[in-house]
Amino acid sequence: MEFLSDIEIAQRARPEPITAVAEAIGLSESELEVYGKYKAKVDCGVANRLSEKADGKLILVTAITPTPAGEGKTTTSVGLADALHRLHKNVILTLREPSLGPVFGMKGGAAGGGYAQVVPMEDINLHFTGDFHAIGAANNLLAAMLDNHIYQGNALGIDPRKITWKRCVDMNDRQLRFLVDGLNGKANGTPREDGYDITVASEVMAVLCLSKGIGHLKENLKRIIVGYTYDDKPVTAGDLKAQGAMAALLKDALKPNLVQTLEHTPAFVHGGPFANIAHGCNSIMATTAALKLADYVVTEAGFGADLGAEKFCDIKCRIAGIKPSVCVIVATVRALKHHGGAPKAELAKPDLTRLTRGLPNLLRHVDNMRRVFGLPAVVAINRFPDDTEAELALIREACRKSGAGVALSEVWAKGGEGGLALATEVLRLLDGVGGGEDTGSGADAPHPASAPAAPSFRYAYDAELPIRKKIEAIARDVYGADGVDFAPAARKEAERLESLGFGSLPVCVAKTQYSFSDDQKKLGAPTGFRIAVRALKVSAGAGFIVALTGDIMTMPGLPKSPAAEKIDVDDAGRISGLF
DSSP, X not given: OOOOOHHHHHHTOOOOOHHHHHHHTTOOGGGEEEOSSSOEEEOTTHHHHTTTSOOOEEEEEEESSOOTTOOOHHHHHHHHHHXXXXXXXXXXXXXXXXXXXXXXXXXXXXXXXXXXXXXSHHHHHTTTTSHHHHHHHHHHHHHHHHHHHHHTTOTTOEEEEEEOOOEEESSOOGGGSSEEESOSSGGGOOOEEEOEEEGGGSHHHHHHHTOSSHHHHHHHHHHOEEEEETTSOEEETTTTTOHHHHHHHHTTTTSOEEEEETTOOEEEEOOOOOTTTSOOBOOHHHHHHHHHHOSEEXXXXXXXXXXXXXXXXXXXXXXXXXXXXXXXXXXXXXXXXXXXXXXXXXXXXXXXXHHXXXXXXXXXXXXXXXXXXXXXXXXXXEOOTTOOHHHHHHHHHHHHHHTOEEEEEOHHHHGGGGGHHHHHHHHHHHHSSOOSSOOOSOSOOOOOSSOOOOOOOOOSSOTTSOHHHHHHHHIIIIIOOSEEEEOHHHHHHXXXXXXXXXXXXXEEEEOOTTOSSSSTTOOSSOOSOEEEEEEEEEETTTTEEEEEETTOOSSOOOOSSOGGGGXXXXXXXXXXXXX
């Protein structure tokens, strides 16, 4: 059998014209702005046009705690959508856009893998439709206007020592984390400490993803706090009169991007906040449009369920007024063995002992989604060739005892066909039926144990709780921590933010993705730990409070051997090495 890399599989694909994909889901020509043959922007007014139509059912895909072995969450999301499409369901996939930082760094892009990908994968993983460039430009315009205001006389009385707004660039560049600028004389500005965030950590990214239209976007941009005055009053983008120009830069970026999978399933790929340092979900614009256009919408939240899924439920759903109907939790034998103590070099070896030790990680995520958020859950076991039947059976049995559905997923190797068992189980939980179609795969049979539960979606905390109580609720109920230790500066900032009227905002915890705790070395389902919150800051435009824990950084660095070293392009313009 010929082995093909992800990019080779994608380059051999024969996509349909994007106009045909759009027509199939009921989009008119006037609602489409075509970017070449295979990608397009969709008008922001689609959801309003279909406002009288009932929303489709929202399927949230999340995962166990990430490991170096990889879980295949995006691949599973794509394959599940393709499988539902094969079962003749009206389905749309909604994903985030990849950041250039991970693409050229270590993690890779976010277009799926194997025979479960969105295409054109090179475009999606690189410049795509220019959204990230527009977000970076808007972010840096605000920074320029801020420093120019100080240079031109500082009528607002901004204290240069209390500026919180950073510039951004969509690249892993540790050299830019901290710097001093405005040097070499008065004509070059006011000397001050400064720094860069990666674009996906910019509040402008969060604002774009959490806005419901151009008017809402401008109002959100207006509220962004860039720093404080000498008498400690917040200064906003609105005070600098920057929101109009920023919105002008973002007006096209606000429109969802329409592409397709290898099997021609429609996909909105739009927005890209990280889930460890931001809220980790695709845009409200894309999700709400998809819910009006399709009967089923498959969406993904970044990293493990303690990060992306929690923020999806507590931030995005709260702001957008939407709710998921079922949750899919992706797990692999390899990753669970890693959580059980197996070193990376031994993950392919059969090891029931370490797998048993790692299972509590999966089961805690299952329990969280069911108990904390009230969602029916199905575990998708993303199969690798070296998984043994005994290992797969052990995971199945543990899932069944926990009350979760379970299905084998082989979408990387088989595309939508390899996801039919998973799709059938998801439909059982959603609709109380097994789908009725022959799955055609030798995968796991649907879990028959219990009748589908009526969705009783709820948030992890009441937004009206004090800021510290909300963080404690997440730490105790989602992470399994004994409590939270707030640094003195964080305690003081919580009091100040509440006095400024921000106390009712939801919380976005910035935490390592590799552990339930804030220590990435604590694998599995750790107990007996506390979360340390070192700082708080308000993202007033996005509408949430950021809690910084551990040593989490908003500007990653490149690894020793970055993926960029293997990426190339030939004389014909054909890219290689993306995966």
